[in-house]
Amino acid sequence: MRLESTLTGTANPAPPPHTPTPRPGGRSARVRADVVAATLAEVTEKGYDGLTVEAVAARSGVHKATLYRRWGGVDGLVADALTASADQPWPLPDTGDLQQDLRRITQEVFDVFTDPELGPTPTALISAAQRSDAGAAALHDFFATRHRQVAEVAERAVTRGELPVGTDGAEVVRAATAPLYYRLFVSGEPLDARTAERAADAAALAARAGLFTSVPEAPDHP
Amino acid sequence: MRLESTLTGTANPAPPPHTPTPRPGGRSARVRADVVAATLAEVTEKGYDGLTVEAVAARSGVHKATLYRRWGGVDGLVADALTASADQPWPLPDTGDLQQDLRRITQEVFDVFTDPELGPTPTALISAAQRSDAGAAALHDFFATRHRQVAEVAERAVTRGELPVGTDGAEVVRAATAPLYYRLFVSGEPLDARTAERAADAAALAARAGLFTSVPEAPDHP
DNA sequence: ATCGTAATGCGACATGAGTCGCATTACGAG
DNA sequence: CTCGTAATGCGACTCATGTCGCATTACGAT
Known part of the structure; x- marks a missing residue:
């Protein structure tokens, strides 16, 4: 849910009436996980200048048009990958000082x-x-x-x-x-x-x- | 000279043997000034995402190919505009404290x-x-x-x-x-x-x- | 198990970025 | 003033990006 909000709240200006979460389970979730992983791998290898929607599509096995539809472009891919990364906790020190x-x-x-x-x-x-x-x-x-x-x-x-x-x-x-x-x-x-x-x-x-x-x-x- | 160094030192990987400053006066200087001004105006209006070489070409009256040759693309345009901006001094306070x-x-x-x-x-x-x-x-x-x-x-x-x-x-x-x-x-x-x-x-x-x-x-x- | 529907796959298409070779202009030296 | 040369103007060309309509697949519910 949190993950959806970032996307719908920021990117696509095109699809306005869009039922919040009609089908969150199963394939869609798999697709998203694959895409996030592919985006991280691509941005690490190629840098943010070399990040391409087509490359992410090829690596993730998800079609180019789907990426543009759900993420709106490279921007959305990066944003979503970042949102996913925010969930990983940071080690908190506690030395007493x-x-x-x-x-x-x-x-x-x-x-x-x-x-x-x-x-x-x-x-x-x-x-x-x-x-x-x-x-x-x-x-x-x-x-x-x-x-x-x-x-x-x-x-x-x-x-x-x-x-x-x-x-x-x-x-x-x-x-x-x-x-x-x-x-x-x-x-x-x-x-x-x-x-x-x-x-x-x-x-x-x-x-x-x-x-x-x-x-x-x-x-x-x- | 300072202005040249930023460009030749950073951008174009293509033109290697390039006489340092064969013709710095007159038209080239005018062209550069126009391009820098147009770049600043464009980046201010459109933001850095909407910054286009063609738009800078149109606004400055300099041909697109010339911009690609001298600046190498949007990157070089921004870099040069920034270099030009660095010359403007910053007001230094002196309150004694x-x-x-x-x-x-x-x-x-x-x-x-x-x-x-x-x-x-x-x-x-x-x-x-x-x-x-x-x-x-x-x-x-x-x-x-x-x-x-x-x-x-x-x-x-x-x-x-x-x-x-x-x-x-x-x-x-x-x-x-x-x-x-x-x-x-x-x-x-x-x-x-x-x-x-x-x-x-x-x-x-x-x-x-x-x-x-x-x-x-x-x-x-x- | 079956059906309606949303999500995805698919390929053709439009568009703009970036490149290339050549013609033309203007600088600077003699 | 004249000339050689670098810089610019010019337009066509290539190609990747991003879009669109339709076919197909898979989810979720009955």
Whole structure:
């Protein structure tokens, strides 16, 4: 259901009255799984520039027209693959110390994206997602989910009395990881372990100083 | 010359022996200026997805084949437009206080990107640049230049004794602005003035704590 | 087991991106 | 002023992307 919403909510401008989930079981589900797997494999191998609907069709064994109908194009394929990826949980550290936890987290991000084996897939996926509105929406949801999950680290620190009450956990997470993503996807600068450590330390310091106490309202935006 | 290097250095894999600058004056310069202007206008209006070589050709009055020959495609057009944009200087605050200076800087970023008049152009340009290797290279150069320029703010703070000697000014700038760019171009979250302020404060705090001093083992200052 | 219907498979078609060879123009040197 | 050459203009061509209508398959319910 969650998976459907991303697609119907973002892509196709053509098919307007479309019964929500008339036939979710069996073949359709298999087709989707095959397509998602093929999309991930293709985007990893070819990069987001070389990602082609026809290649995904060939690899997945699903016809080209079907892909265009259900996913609307490369955009939707990437968005759906990203949505599917968001379900996989992230390992949460719990060392009893905020700074250590944040260091583990940024270290994990660093490891994943710089690993020659693991890195290319999420890198290509995120780059691809930035290209279209559908992908951007999926990316937004993806990171919103991650922030919510990882914010627990900060919330535990609040419980321990390490951080002031009212601290916005998601904001702490953003502060810690933003410098990494900034280098990876905006400025294009190389990522090193020292940067990951500094970002975590800076976030911990700012959080302890009470810079991330939240305002009552929680804005959201498509 | 600078402008040539970006193009020849990044895009076309085809024309290898190419005399550096055989005929830089007159018409070629005019053509380039027209094309850059047309590219900026197009990418602002249509977004980076709707950016077409033919549209740029039509608007600039330059033939399609010429654009493909000199710029290699949409990638090169975006990269060149970005390179041209990097020349425009950024207003540097000098309040005598690091935190205030950083707040001004993040405020400026916030203002530019959220202004409905000014924002769309750099937003679309940066998004477009992330799509190709040529654009990514141009983006890297663009931000490297910006970091170098704005780092002066931190260096003055070092001179004043406000920051420890050996502080990496560029790193301070990155720390202050990364959360903004992260939201704008990665997580896709809305940007507000409070975020800009917090990012600046957090960077100032971390810088004062000495988190951004470069390692002594590296006598290499880029 | 059988039937109605949605989803998929299929191939032909339209469209725009990108390329190529050649004619023409304009720069820069003598 | 004249000439050689690089840069541009020009149009036709190829080809992949994306679309459309129809045939076929498989799901879900009776």
